[in-house]
Amino acid sequence: MNQNQKRRLSRRLIVLVVLIIVATLVVTAVAVSSAKKKSDKKTDIKSTTNATQSTTAKTELTKSVVPISTTADDTPTAVKLVWASPLAGGVTKAYSADIPVFSDTMEDYRVHTGVDIDGEAGTPVQAAADGTVEKVYFDVLMGQTVVISHAGGYKSVYQNLQTATPAGITVGATVKCGDTVGAVGDTALVEISQGPHLHFCVTLDGDNIDPSSLIALTAQVSAPVYED
Numbered sequence: 001m002n003q004n005q006k007r008r009l010s011r012r013l014i015v016l017v018v019l020i021i022v023a024t025l026v027v028t029a030v031a032v033s034s035a036k037k038k039s040d041k042k043t044d045i046k047s048t049t050n051a052t053q054s055t056t057a058k059t060e061l062t063k064s065v066v067p068i069s070t071t072a073d074d075t076p077t078a079v080k081l082v083w084a085s086p087l088a089g090g091v092t093k094a095y096s097a098d099i100p101v102f103s104d105t106m107e108d109y110r111v112h113t114g115v116d117i118d119g120e121a122g123t124p125v126q127a128a129a130d131g132t133v134e135k136v137y138f139d140v141l142m143g144q145t146v147v148i149s150h151a152g153g154y155k156s157v158y159q160n161l162q163t164a165t166p167a168g169i170t171v172g173a174t175v176k177c178g179d180t181v182g183a184v185g186d187t188a189l190v191e192i193s194q195g196p197h198l199h200f201c202v203t204l205d206g207d208n209i210d211p212s213s214l215i216a217l218t219a220q221v222s223a224p225v226y227e228d
Helices: 003-058 189-194
Strands: 063-072 075-084 091-093 096-103 108-112 115-118 124-126 131-139 143-149 154-161 180-183 197-204 207-209
Touching: 003 189, 131 154, 143 180, 154 180, 189 197
Parallel strands: none
Antiparallel strands: 063 075, 091 115, 096 108, 115 197, 124 180, 131 143, 143 154, 154 197, 197 207
């Protein structure tokens, strides 16, 4: 191992240790403030949502319709699931589940099973399709997370959100395409160097798929760096 490789390895180890320490502090802080957050978060998210609701309604995002099949009483029924972009921003990092791409934060190459959509901190994030809230939790690496299940075996995952969750976004709640499910934040430790953005994933029957196969997303801002 040459000196450059040793220095890179040392930097990665330092970054990893710092991330673990910060993650421990964040989890502790979230646990301590969870009781107080329930009353405070409603006021914060309502003010943000009310201030932007009229603008969002005027600038409706492009929607796509995906036909899926469901069965009721053993009778096949055609159902159309409407998808829309959860955030009106440019894709800063594309989906790459097969080829590792460079991580600026971790300084290594790893797969990217979602898309990163640029947005200012506090910008409302919308449900990409009708569904039911399945999970609301804080992930140590990917930050505040909301998972929504949809018809046809689809699930959408919204990460790197602000910790304040909108009123009504709780496990079991029904949401419509375009409903606010959170706000852009910077809580994902493994993507902290990218600044505020939405990390958005879609799965089908448990497997990751490219969200751009369902939704017309804004053109990518910069090309990813692939491993040689």
